[in-house]
Amino acid sequence: MTQNLDAISPDIPSDYESLKARISTLSDSMPKRLLQCARYALANPDRIALGTTAEIASAAGVQPSTLVRFAQTLGFDGFSQMQQIFQGQLVGRNSEYTERLTKIRESGTNTPGSILGNFVERSKQSLDDLLRQVDTVALERSIEALSAAENIHLLGLRRAYPVVSYLHYTLGKMGVRTNLLEYTGGILEERVQFINENDALFVATFSPYSPEVVEFASKAFGRGVSVISLTDSVLSPIARVSSTVLEVNEAEHGAFRSLSTTMCLATSIAVAVGDARKWTSLS
Amino acid sequence: MTQNLDAISPDIPSDYESLKARISTLSDSMPKRLLQCARYALANPDRIALGTTAEIASAAGVQPSTLVRFAQTLGFDGFSQMQQIFQGQLVGRNSEYTERLTKIRESGTNTPGSILGNFVERSKQSLDDLLRQVDTVALERSIEALSAAENIHLLGLRRAYPVVSYLHYTLGKMGVRTNLLEYTGGILEERVQFINENDALFVATFSPYSPEVVEFASKAFGRGVSVISLTDSVLSPIARVSSTVLEVNEAEHGAFRSLSTTMCLATSIAVAVGDARKWTSLS
DNA sequence: AGCAATTCAGAAAATTCATTCCAAATTTAT
DNA sequence: ATAAATTTGGAATGAATTTTCTGAATTGCT
Secondary structure (H helix, E strand, O other): OOHHHHHHOOOOOOOHHHHHHHHHHHHHHHHHHHHHHHHHHHHHHHHHHHOOOHHHHHHHHHHHHHHHHHHOOOOOOOOHHHHHHHHHHHHHHHHHHHHHHHHHOOOOOOHHHHHHHHHHHHHHHHHHHHHHOHHHHHHHHHHHHHHHHHHOOEOOOOOHHHHHHHHEEEHHHHOHHHHHHHHEEHHHHHHHHHHOOOOEEEEOOOOOOOOHHHHHHHHHHHHEEEEEEEEEOOOOHHHHOOOEEEEOOOOOEEOOEHHOOOOOOOOHHHHHHHHHHHOOOOO | OOOHHHHOOOOOOOHHHHHHHHHHHHHHHHHEEEEHHHHHHHHHHHHHHHHHHHHHHHHHHHOOHHHHHHHHHHHOOOOHHHHHHHHHHHHHHHHHHHHHHHHHHOOOOOOHHHHHHHHHHHHHHHHHHHHOOOOOHHHHHHHHHHHOOOOOEEEOOOOHHHHHHHHHHHHHHHHHHOEEOOOOOOEEEEEEOOOOOOOOEEEEOOOOOOOOHHHHHHHHHHHOOOOEEEOOOOOHHHHHOOOOEEOOOEEEEEEEEEHHHHHHHHHHHHHHHHHHHHHHHOO
16 A cells, blocks of 8 residues: 555666655754754765665664655655665766776866866876875974964965965864954055064965065064965975974876865864864863 | 685785786686686776676676676675775775774774874875866866966865965965955855956865855855856855856764865865966966 | 485574663753 | 643664574586
């Protein structure tokens, strides 16, 4: 009886795309736990494809039975039937991926896909380099300096602006207030006076190094402020006026650079500083 | 415990590559049925990864128990253990990755270096996932829409702000002027009226989705504006009010996410749009 | 050809798994 | 505030799956 009705009305999704679509539409009317399943499934399709109900359930923080109910809500008989869709996606994607990779490698055509592929490849390379070449001593000194600072000031223009802007946000989220120095005409220099000796200045600047930024850092450094700089070469003019220099070689495609690697380092710094501050400044 | 035993007994392949190597070396001295397994496994790795012993056995023309013996011949405890290697290959998670991550995790302490290591590994994985999961159709449609737009408006707050901010910069460098919508209190909504039908709105928003952003996009979409959104899930409220949705699963470490992958995609979009515009709008 | 060692198929056992069920808890409607 | 309906956790169940075991078949050796 029920089976007949089920078979008629909600025909089951037959591929991953329609499954996603259905989850998306049904998610509105889903109770808490089922929504939790929905979120987990969309965020970890691979684990759904390969895991057992027990494993997945514990990873998603629900009961195995909830997973089954989730699958049934979507129109499947049970979990296993839903799992097959995820498995199909996994296999198809795998073959597509290798195909895509070879296409990227051989054809120089500038399709959006190949541009992306190129950036991905180079970014991975660049991340590897970062981990291999990073100066851990400098990194640790940076964290220390930032953790110990009374106030943290952040400066970065143009390409470096998103980096400091994200640091500002992330550190803020961790309860570390920072002063993001936005560029508002020639007034920048005047603000050096508001930075005092116990503060730290974090500066990011890349290849056509903004003179204003270097100038600003120089003045702060001259005043005895701890200057931590993030740049792309030790030859950067900022290096001369920094207490600590962090170097990043960003991935590039033609004349354009991604910010993947830089962001990775920046985020790590933020988390490390947040961690360090948590222990020292715990009220 | 188990690790010690594993390490002592004929060390088991931890990688699909080394597994293949072992199969091919041992296959010389394999009896008929085991050879049959070997051949089938190498020819149908996906089915080994996903099937049950019964299914695979019948497909390969052997008994389930033979499959188990086959796995044991290669040094595994049983079939299931071998299957994991095939699964890892399918997901694209090779042993180096997991090895490094466990090494990082084992070191336990949150030293700056280990935090960075963690972010680097996860970002690399996340980049791989991006290339695997990216919806090329959506990507191409996004590029088209952005290239064809009279004006491009960019919107993103909090964690998404660095992304649009970088897009603003990069597109500007390529001669594509964009309108970066900064948040200045409640005035945001009023600005919808300055966006017209031939424009495109690029919106980025992530997990605690800013209602203002969604609201803004919704209004623009309602006015017939082409809305391209960059978000982290199809469950994102922005998906409903977008012409095209680009999904990114960013790497995370604890509660904190890097922006590496997102930045990689954003940069690719910028370059692709810049390319496309170059040909159409060459004066 | 005859014997020993190895390999095999198939059944049996042990384990794990997906699913169902029900009482408790929570939400919704009245 | 109370009752009804829905949702949830967790145990129970029955099915399925991996693995072991054993006698038969095959192979290799003399």
